[in-house]
Amino acid sequence: MPGTDLGLVALSMARDEFPPGTALGTCDPETVRRATDKIELERLAVDAALTTPPGKHITRAELESGAEVPLPAIVKAARTRTPTVDGGFASSAVQRVSSRDELLQAARNVPGEAVLIQPALDGELRASSGVAWRGEVVAIVHQAARRIYPPGRGITAFAETVPPDPQVEPGVRRLIAALGWSGIFQAQFVHSADVSYLIDLNPRMYGSLALAVAAGANLPAIWADLLLGRTPRGGTYRVGARFRSEERDLALLGMSALAGDWRTVIDVLRPRRRTAHALGSLRDPWPLLMSGRVARISRHRAQLAR
Structure with a gap:
C-alpha cells in the first residue's frame, strides 16, 4: 500500500515484477497518471459537477x-x-x-x-476521504480542518469529522467512478463563501488518516479486505472525532506566540479528549521522537542539493 505519490507511481509501474497472487494496493499506470494530473482533475471535476477554482x-x-x-x-x-x-x-x-x-x-x-x-481562496480546508473498489466508493469520511500550518496555504494541524455534505459527496462519488479508482483516496476542498472548491485529490494514504480510523472507519483495513477478497467491515464513521498533527500544531503554536496571536495559542494548548494523533502514542513514542531527526536530515540533504 503506497503512502506517498512517488511510491504510488513507482508501484503502479512495477506491477508485473511481483509474483502472481501478490495483492498490490495500486491501480494500473494509466489510471494513476490520470489521478495525479492536476489538469485532468479539473476536467474530471467539471464532469462530476464539482466546483474548482478558476485555474x-x-x-x-x-x-x-x-x-x-x-x-x-x-x-x-x-x-x-x-x-x-x-x-x-x-x-x-x-x-x-x-x-x-x-x-x-x-x-x-x-x-x-x-x-x-x-x-488564493480564504476559507476552511475540508476533505472527503474513503476507499473505492473499481470506481465504487465503499466507505467515505468527511472532515474539516480547524487549524492548518502554515496558515493560509498549509496542511491540517487539527481536524474533526463532520456530517456528510450533500452538495459534495455525490460529486466525489462521480469523480471516483470516472477514474475507475480502487484504493484509498482523499478529495480536498476549500469551503469559501458557501461554496466548496475542489483543490486536490490524493489517491493514496494521506496525513490525517488516523482521524478516519479513530472515527470508526478503518480505511486501510477496509482496503486490505477488498484486496484479499474479503467482505469489509466498519464503513460508517462517528461525527466529532478529532485529530492532531503534533508537529504542525507545535509549529503553529510557536508562530502564533511570536505574532502575539494568543487566541490561537490558547486554542492549541487546550486539551481535547478522544483526539487521535499523527505520531504521538504512549504505547509507541518512537515515531514522534524520531520525526525531528528525520526532518533535520531532510533539511540537510536539501541544502546539499542546492
Whole structure:
C-alpha cells in the first residue's frame, strides 16, 4: 500500500515484477497518471459537477513575458510528480504568492515548462476521504480542518469529522467512478463563501488518516479486505472525532506566540479528549521522537542539493 505519490507511481509501474497472487494496493499506470494530473482533475471535476477554482495553465515563458495573473494566487505543478530525463521524478511544494516577484520565483521552482495557477481562496480546508473498489466508493469520511500550518496555504494541524455534505459527496462519488479508482483516496476542498472548491485529490494514504480510523472507519483495513477478497467491515464513521498533527500544531503554536496571536495559542494548548494523533502514542513514542531527526536530515540533504 503506497503512502506517498512517488511510491504510488513507482508501484503502479512495477506491477508485473511481483509474483502472481501478490495483492498490490495500486491501480494500473494509466489510471494513476490520470489521478495525479492536476489538469485532468479539473476536467474530471467539471464532469462530476464539482466546483474548482478558476485555474490557468500557463508556461514560464508566458509569465516572464508579462502575462497577467490575478494575485494573490496559488502556484502548482501540473502533475504531482513530474518525470525527469534521467528516469526519476521531480516535485515542488504548492506555493502561495502575493506579488509579481514571488509569482515568477515560484514558477521557476516548479518542474516542467508550465504551471497551474489558481486564485488564493480564504476559507476552511475540508476533505472527503474513503476507499473505492473499481470506481465504487465503499466507505467515505468527511472532515474539516480547524487549524492548518502554515496558515493560509498549509496542511491540517487539527481536524474533526463532520456530517456528510450533500452538495459534495455525490460529486466525489462521480469523480471516483470516472477514474475507475480502487484504493484509498482523499478529495480536498476549500469551503469559501458557501461554496466548496475542489483543490486536490490524493489517491493514496494521506496525513490525517488516523482521524478516519479513530472515527470508526478503518480505511486501510477496509482496503486490505477488498484486496484479499474479503467482505469489509466498519464503513460508517462517528461525527466529532478529532485529530492532531503534533508537529504542525507545535509549529503553529510557536508562530502564533511570536505574532502575539494568543487566541490561537490558547486554542492549541487546550486539551481535547478522544483526539487521535499523527505520531504521538504512549504505547509507541518512537515515531514522534524520531520525526525531528528525520526532518533535520531532510533539511540537510536539501541544502546539499542546492
